[in-house]
Amino acid sequence: AISGNLFDDDPAFQVTGETISVLPPLPLAGPYDYLVPEGLNVQPGDFVEIPLGRQTQRGVVWGKAKGDVDPAKLREIYGVLQVPPMAEVTRKFIDWVSAYTMSPQGAVLRMAMSVPDALEPPKPVFRFTLAQPNGESTDPGIRMTPPRKRVMAFLRDHPPMEQADIMRETGAGASVIKGLVEVGIVRRLMVAPPSPFNPPDLDIPRPHLSEAQEHAANELCRKVADDGFSVTLLDGVTGSGKTEVYFEAIRIALETGKQVVVLLPEIALSAQWLQRFRDRFGVEPALWHSEVGQARRRETWRAVADGSARLVVGARSGLFLPYANLGLIVVDEEHEHAFKQEDGVIYHARDMAVARGHIGAIPVILASATPSLETLANVEAGRYGTVELSERHGVAVLPSVEIVDIRQDRPERQRWITPTLKKRLAETFAAGEQAMLFLNRRGYAPLTLCRTCGHRFQCPNCTAWLVEHRAWGKLQCHHCGYTAKTPDTCPACGAEEKLSACGPGVERLYEEAVETFPQLRIEVATSDNIAGPKAAAALIDRVHNHEVDLLIGTQILAKGYHFPMLTLVGVVDADLGLAGGDLRAAERSYQLMTQVAGRAGRGDRPGTVLLQTADPSNRVIKAIAAGDRDAFNEVELSQRLTHGMPPHGRLAALIISGKKENEVDEAAWRIGRAAPRGDGIMVLGPAPAPLSLLRGRYRRRFLIRTDKQVRLQAMIHDWLAKVKTPSSVRVQIDIDPYSF
Ligand code: ADP
Ligand code: ZN
Secondary structure: OOOOOOOOOOHHHOOOOOEEEEEOOOOOOOOEEEEOOOOOOOOOOOEEEEEEOOEEEEEEEEEEOOOOOOHHHOOEOOEEOOOOOOOHHHHHHHHHHHHHHOOOHHHHHHHHOOOOOOOOOOOOEEEEEEOOOOOOOOOOOOOOOHHHHHHHHHHHOOOOEOHHHHHHHHOOOHHHHHHHHHOOOEEEEEEOOOOOOOOOOOOOOOOOOOHHHHHHHHHHHHHHHHOOOEEEEEEEOOOOOHHHHHHHHHHHHHHOOOEEEEEOOOHHHOHHHHHHHHHHHOOOOEEEOOOOOHHHHHHHHHHHHOOOOOEEEEOHHHHHOOOOOEEEEEEEOOOOHHHEEOOOOOEEHHHHHHHHHHHHOOEEEEEEOOOOHHHHHHHHOOOOEEEEEOOOOOOOOOOEEEEEEOOOOOOOOOOOOOHHHHHHHHHHHHOOOEEEEEOOOOOOEOEEEOOOOOOEOEOOOOOOEOEEEOOOOEEEOOOOOOEEEOOOOOOOOOOOOOOEEEOOOHHHHHHHHHHHOOOOOEEEEOOOOOOOHHHHHHHHHHHHOOOOOEEEEOHHHHOOOOOOOEEEEEEOOOOOOOOOOOOOHHHHHHHHHHHHHOOOOOOOOOOEEEEEEOOOOOHHHHHHHHOOHHHHHHHHHHHHHHHOOOOOOEEEEEEEEEOOHHHHHHHHHHHHHOOOOOOOEEEEEEEEEEEEEEOOEEEEEEEEEEOOOOOHHHHHHHHHHOOOOOOOOEEEEEEOOOOO
16 A cells, blocks of 8 residues: 655665655644655645655645745655545645634644554455356366356356355355466456445434424524535423434434544443434444544545445544544534543534534534523524424323422431332332432542541542442442452551541432332442443333333433333432532532423333422522423523623633642642733632542642633633643643533
């Protein structure tokens, strides 16, 4: 695949051809200038091999040379790889993301080339066919054995076939085929390997849509047919059929021959959704997420790049694939935090999807029952269109929500299910229906301490308590994964008394449920026990087949599952998460509880949601109970306005981190002294970051709030350029941080 360069290390043969810039997919790299040897034809977007330092590296031809290096010092590119060139839109998108997130272009390109060996030529495929159409041999000296005759007769009636197929169909061995090739009766042809992805079937009849759905679908289809940039919020209550509706838009995009990508927050948990997708389009989509194996990733990457993968379903990173011909982006559950990448290139996939749509001049659909305030503000400002579905599909109605005041309706000591919830659960099971208890806390108890001296178990690497997981006999940190065996005696005072668990986790709630309803089938769903797609799919099947009466779990249960017999949802601690210090806490809680509540009553039996709270007058609780999203958002938006927080202003965070606390403080102090001042600019900090010690690194944070018109990135760039920090201290920039 590579055309070699004989003269590379010999200055006497320096070729003064054209110069270009090439971007390697390295975290700190930008494009570097190279010479193109005469006779080699190179286009922008070509994947090439280049010398870089002492290594050979692969990169993408980015454009014209920058001219910042003495031409005499430039090295030549080695050659062009046999991969479809990266489209101009993709390159522009990478440049844009790099500028927006303030990450080097190479770091962003790395996300688009995350398959190290995808650039290797794929394994060749050989097919066999008759050398002469009639397959007769003119040479009487060739021995015609019965197996040879069978192979020849078979090939006479078939197109060129692979060896394994011929062997299976004729019963002949590999040596028979080889022999026929040697005597010249059969020819062996190298062919391009077929794409592993079949084109979608566009003739599968769609379900009959309700009038409201039909209207919404037409609106979306019109946007897709208009063929240009647009963003549309598909805003529909849980169970309203948003998926069915955007499937229609996908079909229209596919009809024009383009590729479509759907971004999902958590593909590993999306077995139900995937099944609907397969049923609707008759093919397996190309999946792109962290659990896809290397070989499949390689095939997928190529098929996306050559355009043969028409339907891509991906996690946030799926947005960065080098599409040959992308025509529509759908972001489902657009409000989900899972779309925010917090490491390396820090970005929010929903926002990047909008940028990708703009650069590629294609439509973007954002779907949610609880849209983010940022998206709603964009709708309000007229930048995004909106399509609404205000009712559940069919006979299903939205669940009724009731508040249970735990100060009056008290659970027993060391118990968390109130008498009211207990009674409703019993009624639900008696009616042959299913229930769900939601508690967003993994493990047995959030806090474990010694009853004698009060010693608490803290993570050695993080500012966080260790959480007891009784099922494993371990204490674990939920931030860095550190684990320790649960000790029998207190390490501080030596007391041999049992350690005391404070508060409930799902394991403990499970214990209580089993005690209360010993005859029921109860299961727990957390990221600890349904980590992989297989385990998740199996549990979903069990619930769907009604092999489970009561499901207890964390936010995993908020995903878009559809269980028709599930009629009661109990939110065990509705106050959890509301107390969080940041301004997004209310929004997050509102979304999470609404989504969990949205699991109830999706079939033909109505659902009920019970919110257990010690603060019934809290506006989030009241808004959920009243089903009044607009009221909630209005209050929330005005609060944000008061504080000048997004979506009203612009926000960025700087995280200063390092292994030595004094170095971090010193660096943070110096950065603070150089902080920009001016109209519409406010810098808060340095302050301890929300986790001031994380994975053994001390962290300080600045929040930078500016008015909309301030050029935030340029300002931060100039600011940081003024300060020198030691290499042991890392400065990360988070544009549009999630928590504030
Ligand atoms: P949402 O994404 O808005 O929560 P879904 O698209 O998952 O809603 O739809 C909820 C349920 O209703 C699903 O089981 C879906 O198959 C069913 N459904 C929605 N619309 C229709 C329709 N027009 N015909 C038949 N079933 C539908
Ligand atoms: Zn930790």
